[in-house]
Amino acid sequence: KEKVEITKEQQALVKVVVEAYNRHQIPQDVAKKLLQDQYSAEENFLLLTEMATSQVQVLVEFTKNIPGFLSLDREDQIALLKGSAVEAMFLRSAQVFSKKMPNGHTEVLEERIRKSGISEEFMTPMFNFYKSIGELHMVEEEQALLTTITILTPDRPYVKDQQAVERLQETILDVLRKMCVLQHPQDPQYFARLLGRLTELRTLSHYHAEMLTSWRVNDHKFTPLLCEIWDVQ
Numbered sequence: 001k002e003k004v005e006i007t008k009e010q011q012a013l014v015k016v017v018v019e020a021y022n023r024h025q026i027p028q029d030v031a032k033k034l035l036q037d038q039y040s041a042e043e044n045f046l047l048l049t050e051m052a053t054s055q056v057q058v059l060v061e062f063t064k065n066i067p068g069f070l071s072l073d074r075e076d077q078i079a080l081l082k083g084s085a086v087e088a089m090f091l092r093s094a095q096v097f098s099k100k101m102p103n104g105h106t107e108v109l110e111e112r113i114r115k116s117g118i119s120e121e122f123m124t125p126m127f128n129f130y131k132s133i134g135e136l137h138m139v140e141e142e143q144a145l146l147t148t149i150t151i152l153t154p155d156r157p158y159v160k161d162q163q164a165v166e167r168l169q170e171t172i173l174d175v176l177r178k179m180c181v182l183q184h185p186q187d188p189q190y191f192a193r194l195l196g197r198l199t200e201l202r203t204l205s206h207y208h209a210e211m212l213t214s215w216r217v218n219d220h221k222f223t224p225l226l227c228e229i230w231d232v233q
């Protein structure tokens, strides 16, 4: 049984990433807003586009703190951001949905999301993903590193130097694997299950454009930034 230990530089790397991840969170807590009032489909659509727009902005800031990211080719940095923004948004939403809340609040939140204006057909895959993330009971380090691994996916469209991205991703994967072994000694499959969620995340993200255009509102207005990132308009 090899003794797994996290090196000093790996600890420093995790600290930088987790601090940046926590610092670059969206100011207003959307879950609180949703728990307070039932909004119309129009208001929810506007809230979604506002949340998604600010999420992309915080994602850009977050990537600046990923060791090695700024040394990548600049066009590759853009390709990684464009390629991971939707997945990062769903991962963030799953983490918000899975947060420990007072009794009954999660059910109210789920109801509000079901009635938000999103069309029926996407609810099952979306909530299946949210619940599968929730079952992992990830600690914040795992959440931050998993988001970082999603961003550092080498085979995004238009990435030229995939090897450089792979090297960065492997650095994060190595420390996450060790953390999972140390954090969940009773579950040797935990790290594999964590990575398995990224496959589910990619599948869910294929639906995002349809989820938006099928939102039950008359006019689907997007910000210029979202037109860039989402395959809409």
Ligand SMILES: COc1ccc(-c2nc3ccccc3n2[C@H](C(=O)Nc2c(C)cccc2C)C2CCCCC2)c(OC)c1
Pocket (backbone or CB within 6 Å): 026, 030, 031, 034, 044, 045, 047, 048, 051, 052, 055, 089, 090, 092, 093, 094, 096, 097, 112, 113, 116, 118, 208, 211, 212
């Ligand atoms: C593409 O279609 C989507 C994407 C996300 C959600 C979503 N799942 C959530 C789980 C928990 C809390 C809120 C959740 N959201 C939205 C939200 O803002 N996600 C969010 C974003 C966008 C950025 C940063 C952070 C977050 C949480 C609410 C937007 C307003 C209507 C209700 C959903 C969604 O729900 C129908 C449909």
